[in-house]
Amino acid sequence: MLKRLFPKVHARYAASANGALLGDFAVWLVSAGYARDAAHGHVRRLKQALERMSSAPLARDAGISAGFVSQAFASLQAAPFQGTRRAFERFLAAHGQLLKEFDPNRFAPLLDRYRRYLLEVRGLAVSTADQHIATIKRFLAQALSADAPLQDLSALAVERFLAAEGRRMRRQSLQHVVARLRAFLRFCFEQVAVPERLDTIDAPRVYRGELPPRALTWPLVQRLLRSIDRRSRLGWRDYAILHLMAHYGLRPSEIVTLTLGSIDWQAKTLRVKQCKTRSDL
Missing domain, CATH: 1.10.150 (DNA polymerase; domain 1)
Known part of the structure; x- marks a missing residue:
């Protein structure tokens, strides 16, 4: 077909x-x-x-x-x-x-008790507790069928949920999901809501310095600027773009809007249209 x-x-x-x-x-x-x-x-x-x-x-x-x-x-x-x-x-x-669509209200009493536990016993901020609850709701919706009781939770269901989450986020973010899941499953076992401990979950390993640096060092930036061949118009263009980014923190979207009319030659100033804030600098 x-x-x-x-x-x-x-x-x-x-x-x-x-x-x-x-x-x-x-x-x-x-x-x-x-x-x-x-x-x-x-x-x-x-x-x-x-x-x-x-x-x-x-x-x-x-x-x-x-x-x-x-x-x-x-x-x-x-x-x-x-x-x-x-x-x-x-x-x-x-x-x-x-x-069938999962009904999140099925576990509302348990989630309400867990939220109070996070706020009153663990002392979490309201926003942090909300993040925990959102993760747990997502977990329950994926781990249990529409009519399955909480007692049907299994280690395999936990593993499948984390595998699905790992496909859509970095390991650094997945660590937070694992921590929230551990806390909830430990709470459920202590409340006798599940028959066995399911909170023994291995977290993904994250190594110091494994991510690229968030910014180049200043000596390296200066070396980059000096490496540009300014014997041509294109070289001067590239140098001007990188100079504005490095020295004045201009965004690429702001640089591409610059024209000769953006320069006030008498006042020796540059007028920049900020696309992000919809204002002029």
Whole structure:
């Protein structure tokens, strides 16, 4: 069916991470009575939405949550994309692969107690406690099915959640997620909300100096400026750009707006249009 809808580029669709899913979706669209052009557009938009989420194939056997579908199309609010979202949800429901939406209110009493524990016992700031709760809500939504009790939490569910989080964030950020998860799972065990300890989680290792420096040292900046060949107009242009960045802290977006009219030759001043703050400097 992909070959029929995309005669010239069907191989690219079939070879994509979710090629089998796109093929089944195309078959379902045609069998459901969608016109060829409409089916073509739905398959193309679904491929685009899924690739924005992840380069890995979806695990269809375990089902796909309505929340994941909504998240995939969250930044694609145009009417055609939302039509594709609804068609995809109907396709999943027809195949018994659309999971019920997780109800975060199921664990509201537990989360309220945990939030009070974070504020009153651990002494966390309100904003920090809110970050903890947001992480835990995300964890519960991914680790448990719609009707599963908290006692169904397992080490495998924790591992899968952290693996998914690790694909979308750096190790430095993942350390915070692990710390929040440890604290919550320890609290649940102490409250006899889970039958076994699940808070023994290895955090990703971060090494001092592993990241690039946030700024060049000043001697290195001066060496960079001296290395520019100023015997040509292009050399002087490059030198002026880097000089303004190094000495005056101008942003690239501010430098590209400069013209000869930005210079007040008599007052010996430079007028800079700041795009970020929408003001002049």
